[in-house]
Amino acid sequence: MPQPKTDDFPYKCMFARPSVKEAATDMLIALRKHNTASRIRTLDSEEYAETAHVNMKKINCPGKPRFPEITIVNKPKDYAAFETLSDLFNERARMMCKVKGYSTPHEFFTAHAAELRARAEEAVGSGSGAAHRQIIEERLREEIYLDPRCKECTSHKPQVALSVIDDARTVLDFSAGWGDRLAAALAAGVDLYCGIDPNPAVHEGYSRMVSALQRLAPNTRVAMVQDTAQAALAPPPGEGPVPHPEGGYDLVYTSPPYFDLEVYSGAPAPGSAARAWFEAFLRPALEGAWKRVAPGGRMAININNKRGGRPGYVEWMVDLVDAFPGAQRAALIKYYGLDPADLEGSKRRQKDAQPIWSWRKDA
Numbered sequence: 001m002p003q004p005k006t007d008d009f010p011y012k013c014m015f016a017r018p019s020v021k022e023a024a025t026d027m028l029i030a031l032r033k034h035n036t037a038s039r040i041r042t043l044d045s046e047e048y049a050e051t052a053h054v055n056m057k058k059i060n061c062p063g064k065p066r067f068p069e070i071t072i073v074n075k076p077k078d079y080a081a082f083e084t085l086s087d088l089f090n091e092r093a094r095m096m097c098k099v100k101g102y103s104t105p106h107e108f109f110t111a112h113a114a115e116l117r118a119r120a121e122e123a124v125g126s127g128s129g130a131a132h133r134q135i136i137e138e139r140l141r142e143e144i145y146l147d148p149r150c151k152e153c154t155s156h157k158p159q160v161a162l163s164v165i166d167d168a169r170t171v172l173d174f175s176a177g178w179g180d181r182l183a184a185a186l187a188a189g190v191d192l193y194c195g196i197d198p199n200p201a202v203h204e205g206y207s208r209m210v211s212a213l214q215r216l217a218p219n220t221r222v223a224m225v226q227d228t229a230q231a232a233l234a235p236p237p238g239e240g241p242v243p244h245p246e247g248g249y250d251l252v253y254t255s256p257p258y259f260d261l262e263v264y265s266g267a268p269a270p271g272s273a274a275r276a277w278f279e280a281f282l283r284p285a286l287e288g289a290w291k292r293v294a295p296g297g298r299m300a301i302n303i304n305n306k307r308g309g310r311p312g313y314v315e316w317m318v319d320l321v322d323a324f325p326g327a328q329r330a331a332l333i334k335y336y337g338l339d340p341a342d343l344e345g346s347k348r349r350q351k352d353a354q355p356i357w358s359w360r361k362d363a
Ligand SMILES: C[S@@+](CC[C@H](N)C(=O)[O-])C[C@H]1O[C@@H](n2cnc3c(N)ncnc32)[C@H](O)[C@@H]1O
Pocket: 154, 155, 156, 174, 175, 176, 177, 178, 196, 197, 198, 199, 227, 228, 229, 230, 255, 256, 257, 258, 262, 264, 265, 267, 268, 281, 302
């Protein structure tokens, strides 16, 4: 079930062997076998994985309990093993999405196809036959990713998602994105995963992912809602399009837009000011979601400020959720692009850990 081939972009699903369904199955099985515990670091986490754009002194100010911190590191081999799982189904939608200040990767490819292809052919060298052509296409995809003039919207790491899901049986994801948390929920074999996303371009990919993988998670009920979070979560729990498990959700877990950093098709235009966006989207979404968290359940939100830390909507969010009824700070889970041990001496050394802010509701 490859994505419909509507253009010449070298989508990863075209290299999936022997088929998209089987490649996705292998990735889900690898994800299940993945040893998350071996990737968790608890020592001097701030030094190890700096949350560069958030004012941690303000967040952990006197009078507030500190967020207990853990860091999850990734290894280069994770990429081929399972990190491209959502791309097998929703890469096209991701390539149509813009990072602020850049054209979409799809537009970039269209504008520079000949140049990129020449570079890929040079990198691969001469040869012939179908296998050689495929190597060139795969290299072409890398050339797009590596070109400094192009920037891709990021996905969420499914192995991080799997460890955040942990023992939750019911998961509500109010900005479901490319489907990385859906994949992790299928790997975890949860009872219910409900994803909400207004982007019409991703829903067909969700369906294809579920039909490829559901036999590995036959008891998982998947409910996808095509709407904004603020609209879908506005009715009282149990009413409206979002299913409500008895007692509520064990886990609300999502990665909402980082304000205007990425521009998704189908999403309502955010207010031009961060405060307007926060009031129109993030506040009502979090309020509606918190009402759906079961007593003793958790809410985990992956969001970072933009570079430089201004305007500080993460700090606004932390203040908001801290004041929700029964909310206790549970963890600041940081995930790091790659384990620093694998980056020693590399120019690609990454300092930015991406934060996941997690609260528990009193039982
Ligand atoms: C792709 S995820 C964010 C990814 C994040 N930057 C990361 O690195 O993991 C954001 C998703 O939020 C969705 N979204 C945008 N506006 C929304 C809204 N009002 N309600 C719910 N989801 C929304 C977008 O369609 C998109 O799929």
